[in-house]
Amino acid sequence: MRRSNVGLWLAVGWIGFGLLPWNAIAGQGFFALGWLAGYPLDVRTGPGAVQLIHHGRLWLLPIGVALAVPALALNGRIGDKTAAALLVLCGCAGLVALVAIALAIDINGWTSPSFATYFGILPGRQPGLGYGASFVAAALLMLLCQGVALRGWARGDVFVAGAIGASIALVGLFTLYPIARLFVRAFLDRDGNVSLPALAARFASGRIWGYGGVVWNTLELGLMTAVSATLMALCFALIVTRTRLPGRRLANVLAVLPMITPPFVVGLALIMLFGRSGVLNAVLDFAFGIRPTRWIYGLPGVWLAQTLALTPVAYLVLVGVVQGISPVFEEAAQTLRASRLRIFTTITLPLMAPGLVNAFLIVFIESLADFGNPLILGGNLEVLSVSIYFAIVGVQQDPGRAAMLAIVLLSLSLALFVIQRRLLARRNFVTISGKGHGVPNLALPRTVTGLAVVFALPWAMLAVVVYAMIFTGGFVEKWGLNHALTVRHYVTAFGAEIANGSVQWTGGAWNSFFTTLTIAAVSAPLTAGFGLLVAYLLSRYRFTGKGAFEFVTMLSFAMPGTVVGIGYILAFNAPPIELAYTGIILVACFVFRDMTTSLRAGLASLSQIDSSLDEASATLRASSFATLRRVVLPLMRPAIIAALVYSFISAMTSISAVIFLTSPRFDMATVNIVGRAEVGEYGYASAYASVLIVLMLLAVLLIRAVVGHRRVLGGQSLVERSLAPATEVGVQHPASRQRSPASHGLLVRPRAPTEPA
Amino acid sequence: MAFVRLMCGSMQRLLVVLALFALAAPVAAQEVTVLCNFEVDWCEGLKASYERTTGQKAVFIRRTDGESLAQIRAERSNPRADVYHAAESASAKQLASEGLLEAYKSPRITELHDWAQRIAEENKYFQTPIYTGVLGFGYNTELLAKKKMPEPKCWKDLANPAYKDEIQMANPGSSGTAFNMVSTILQLMGEDEGFKFLAAMNKNVNQYTRSGSAGIRAAGKGETTIGITFLHDSVAQTVQGYPVKTVAPCEGTGYEIISSAIIKGGPNPEGARKWMDFVLSPAGQNVAVTVNKFQIPSNKNAQTHPMAPKASEVKLINLDLDKYGSKEGRDHLLSRWENEVFKAPK
Known part of the structure; x- marks a missing residue:
């Protein structure tokens, strides 16, 4: 019964209109329940229906009508076509009325005096x-979606229509609206009047364009970082999934490690290592008399720091794709006597394209939006993100200039996004189909293994050294001055004592620590879930405006955090939507900023999975829930892990996005760490960072344990394969048979090409 | 489809969780909310001392001056904080002219030094100074000795080619400290001569940092030899144990005025006034000594840290803070600096 949900959503609507307080509750908020005293007749706490009838607030009438009329659609005698028209009409009209009310009333009452004369003045x-x-x-919104689904949109599926509608609405509210609020500023001069010359003057400003201009620097850095980080990630992904090298399990951890560091800390560690008075220069000076230089400050330093910081992101996007490549084509090529190197370059590498391109895109965009590393290591290098920040907070505060620069930044991301789509368009990367193959992947050609190791090893060593420095930094009095061992910093940060039978959290870090942990734990599943949902919708359904929607989901991610932060204050500080100084605003910021990574990982992963698998499962009469649980989600496990890990870590470590969103009750760990480092308390900063790193590492392990591995035949037995003698090609390896319990059914039943897939 | 259904479920969970978070939405008016531009240890000390002394609650949000300014402007329709604490005098003046501050004449005003009273009065009590800091520079003694460079004593010395690539200062476009330094130089030497000096010094500057105190911190760690900064930041490096010597330039030097101001329409105006009274009192200003800060307090009866720069050793010029403080003045100074100094060939 396709219309059964209409009743449900009508009920939700009437609960909202007839029972719950229409307006936000001032003071202690909704859950303090203090508002029940004056309920329902007090105009401040009354539901919409009471405000309409009892207080004569006639502007709420259209909402009531829009919620009443769709009840007709419940009547089975009304045809689908009429019902659809009814639902679409009421949904649209109601939403338009709601938005109009939101825009017409701000904190001081009616925004236009003519409303006040017509409807009466709103006091206070x-x-x-x-x-x-x-x-x-x-x-x-849901009624509207049901209506369009009845008309056949999104294959007439009400769930899909609803999900698409909800995603578009949420992204519009939490991404498009705040950014639009800020972008309008680009068209205003500094006195707040609309002025195109002001925009033109800002746009033509000399330091932006040309060789050595801000845009040039930003692009140069972005390309360098994207190339190096994607390359490093590829090396790690190959080593971890396709070789039997000792220590590859460690490599798996090391590849993700630098991500779980508060950003500021890596920059600081790099200065201690490579700075003018750093360890490396001291050694060179002592041993060879090479004069210490300041090479780290500028492009090389930022590049190094960004490569270090962003390789894990690329790795997370890439590793699932590399794992997912089916050996069937490689096997075919081998049968045709292609050399291993030829197989790698003509088959393996091209099949990784979705992963490589998505990783490249993510890293490039993150590099454009990165703010901490250019700030610490940039020297005189000027990049967009930093310019934008100082256009907002610098000596000449000019939000208009910031908005214009942000538009330039977004155009760069947009251009890249378009190129990416062109590159991947109309190609098929499906390698995970229902056909079991039982053949493990081929071993890598020796040259490729060698190259991967040559690239990965120094990087891994650097990561280890940086981590060793952070951990020791927390245990010495003062790095560089006094290396006496101490636990003082941990006591200052994480001290606790028992007084009067209860635990007193005396350490300075606890408040921000608990807040950060809560926010990250809440955001991560939401971010991952939402990102993967949108990925699923984008990859499996066609709907109008899909390309635009896909781009809008990236907007918030592509912006430097500070821009998003200011946009969020402008949008959510005052009525109609008041979220500032709450936890919601932080969660919303993280969810809609970081969902892009989940989305990209999901898209890359889904592009490998043959959609005929879903259909096959349905044909075999599996319920759609079973299809999801046993086919799609298990195959997407690497993407799910990547999404959860990335979202959790990003919420724990991000700083620029929350600069303007932290509030006394919602202080974040990174802000606390930076504040301490600023006053020279590097011990405290290192101790706090170490605790966060350990915590995040545990979280990553937990996520992996809970989500589990993807079990695709061949994908798992790749290790055994590389040792197996050539004659075993085509023979099912014993190890994979052991891993084929019947419960895995279709997926892991090996070598059954003749069975209906 | 089931995937979608599952995801719809998680979106419903999203709503529930968001609802739970709203529970913590703080609109409670009994505490005072302070946008605190001090370093975080100072803010914490101040909050603790305020709560002990007055028995009232205070919460603070740590921001830099520019961030506070941007935030107060962005929140103008619905201010969330009560006090703009440790504002640069020029920033507070701008906000006052935009109508975003509330004037308040604290009963403590008579206890303040004359300079502080004068500035409060000039600003019609939209701001009241809490301390002043003196501009100068500091250098890393080990690096200086190792490279056998002469000891810098005056502003003029900083143009000496012996210091090639050894000086760091902040970019006046991003840092109030550096802006203050450039204004000081222009007033000391005259505008044209001043820019000529800065262009000559540019050859010695290895980096224009973003933050005002980054240069002297780099000098402490040995990343540069000389950092131009406020004397109190330089002394802080020495007290932390770094080999830094602080110099008050021989020609005389400028200073910053740091004030506290009440934000108009904040949730707790009564608490804001209590906070102002407290930070202008000796008790409030003595917190600086306990957290090792070396500024010169505005209250006559407040203590000054024994390591703080001595007034007798510093020659102060009569700095005209308004000349380059206005919007046009800022634009003018910065565009000249950019064209004649920053872009000058090295």
Whole structure:
């Protein structure tokens, strides 16, 4: 019954309109329940229906009508076509009315005096929209989606239509709206008047374009970092998934390690290593009399730091794809007597293209938006993200210039995004199909293994050294001055004592620590879930505006955090939507900023999975839930892990996005660490960072343990394969048979090409 | 489809979790919310001392001056904080002219030094100074000795080619400290001569940092020899144990005025006034000594850290903070600096 959900959403709508307070509750908030005292007749806490009838707030009438009329669609005698028209009409009209109300009333009452004369003056400070309005908005949106689904949109599937509608609405509200609020500034001069000459003057400013200009520097850095990080990630992915080298398990951890570091800390460690008075220069000076230089400050330093920091991101996107490549084509090529190197360059590498290109895109965009590393190591190198930050907070505060620079930054990301789509367009990368093969992947050609090791080894060593420095930094009095061992910093940061039978958290870090942990734990599953959902929708369904939607989801990610932060304050500080100084605003910021990585990992992974698998499962009468649980999700495990890990870590370590969003109750760990490092308390900063690193490492391991491995035949037995004698090609390896319990059914039943897939 | 259904489930969870977070939405008015531009240890000390002394609650958000300024402007329709604490005088003046601050004449005002009273009065009590800091520079004694460079004593010395690539200062476009330094030089030497000196010094500058105190911190760690900064930041490096010597330039030097101001329409105006009274009192200003800060307090009866620069050893010029403080003045100074100094060939 395709219309059964109409009743459900109508009920939600009427709960919102008839029961819950329409406006946000001032003071202690909704859950303090203090508002129940005046409920329901008090105009400040009353539901929309009461405000409409009892207080004569006629502007709420269209909402009531839009929620009443769709009840007709419940009547089975009304045809699908009429019902669809009814739902679409009411959904649209209701939403338009809601947005109009939101825009017409701000904190000081009506925004236009003509409304006031018509509807009467609204006295006092106006509250923002509350739970009642949110429920109504959700219901209206869903009714609209049901309507369009009835008309055959999204293959007529109401769930898909609803999911697409909800995603578009959420992304619009939490990404597009805040950024638009800021971008408008680009068209205003410094007195707040609309002025195209102001925009033109900003745009033509000399330091932006040309060789050595901000844009040039940014692009140069972005390309260098994207190439190096993707290359490093490829090396690690190959070593981990395709070789039997000793220590490859360690490599698996090392490849992700630098991501789990508060960004500031890596820059500091690099200075201690490579700075003018750093370890390396001291050794060179002592041993060879080479005069110490400041080479680290500028492009080389930022490049090094970004490569270190972003390789893990590329690795996470890439490793699932590399694992997922089926050996069938390689086997075919081998049968045709191609050399291993030829197989690698003509088959393996091209099949990795979605992973490589997605990783490249992510790293490039992150490099453009990166703010911490250019700030610490940039020297006189000027890049967009830093210019934008100082256009907002510098001596000449000019949000208009910041907005214009942000538009330039976004155009760069957009251009890259378009190129990426062109590159991957109309190609097929499906390698995971229903056909079992039982053949493990080929071993890598020796040259490739060698190259991968040559690249990966120094990088891994650098990562180890940087980590060793951070950990020891927490245990010595003062790095560089006094190396006496101490636990003082840990006591200052994480001290606790028992007084009057209860634990007193005396350390300075606890508050921000618990907040950060909570926010990250809440954001990560939401980010991953939402990102993968959107990835699924984008890869499996066609709908109008898909390309634009895909790009909009990247907007927030592609912006330097500070820009997003200021946009969020502008958008969510005052009614109609008041979220500033709450935890929600931090969670929303993380979810809509970091979902891009989940989305890209999901897209890369889904592009390998043959959609005929879903269909086959349905043909075999598996319920769609079983298909999901036993086919799609298990095959997407690497993407799920990547999404969860990335979102969790990003929420734990991000700094620029939260600069303007932290509040006394919601202080974040990274902000605390940077503040301490600023006053020279490197011991405290290192100790805090070490605790975070260990915690994140545990979280990563936990996520992996919970989500588990993808079991695709061949993908798992690749290790055994590389030792197996050539004659075993085509013979099912014993190890893979052991791993084929019946419960895995279709997927792991090996060598059954004749069975219906 | 089931995938989508599962995801719809998780979106419903999203709503529930978001709802739970709203629980913590703080609009409680009994505490005072302070945008604190001090370093974090100072903010913490101040909060603790305020709560002990007054029995009132205070919460703070650590920001840099520019961030606070941007935030107060962005929140103008619905201010969330009560106090703009440790504002640069020029920033507070701008906000006052935009109508975002509330004037308040604290009963403590008579206890302040004359200079502080004068500035409070000039600003119609939209801001009241809490300390002043003197501009100068510091150098790494080990590096100086190792490279056998002469000891710098005056501003003029910094143009000496002996210091090629050895000086760091902040970019006046991003840092109030550096902006203050450039204004000081222009006032000392005259505008044209001043820019000529800065262009000559540019050859010795290895990096224009973003933050005002980054240069002297780099000098402490041996990443550069000389850092131009406020004397109190330089002394802090020495006290932390780095081989840094602080210099008050012989020609005389400028200073910064740091004030506290009440944000108009904040949730707790009563608490904001209490906070102002507290930070202007000796008790409030003595917190600086306990957290090793070396600025010169505005209250006559407040203690100054024994390591703080001595007034007798510093020659102060009569710095005209307004000349380059206005929007046009800033634009003018920065565009000349950019064209004649920053872009000058090295």
